[in-house]
Amino acid sequence: MEQLRSWDLAYVAEPAAQIVGELAANAVTHGHVAGRDFHLALLAAETTVRIEVTDTRGDRLPQHGGGRGLLIVEGLARSWGVRSGPVPRKTVWAELALS
Numbered sequence: 650m651e652q653l654r655s656w657d658l659a660y661v662a663e664p665a666a667q668i669v670g671e672l673a674a675n676a677v678t679h680g681h682v683a684g685r686d687f688h689l690a691l692l693a694a695e696t697t698v699r700i701e702v703t704d705t706r707g708d709r710l711p712q713h714g715g716g717r718g719l720l721i722v723e724g725l726a727r728s729w730g731v732r733s734g735p736v737p738r739k740t741v742w743a744e745l746a747l748s
Contacts, residue, residue, distance in 0.1 A: 680704030
């Protein structure tokens with residue numbers, strides 16, 4: 650995660666990479682619609698790094714306590730959730746605390 654290194658946040662690069670991998674895999678597996686891709690956003694604030702993956706299957710929302718990938722995200726992230734819209738999209742996000 651070169652972007653995190655450029656922000657002097659290399660110490661969260663490994664858990665962030667694992668979260669990106671899990672959320673991206675879920676977007677490809679469960680959120681894929683032919684001809685549409687997913688979008689990845691990485692945002693850093695004073696106390697948090699936020700990872701967002703948006704896909705175009707807003708009708709398929711992940712659940713807390715869901716599959717193995719989400720259990721990994723739950724274990725690594727301070728918090729995670731889902732934001733619906735705009736139709737037909739959904740964004741699954743996870744936050745890592747910066748210490």
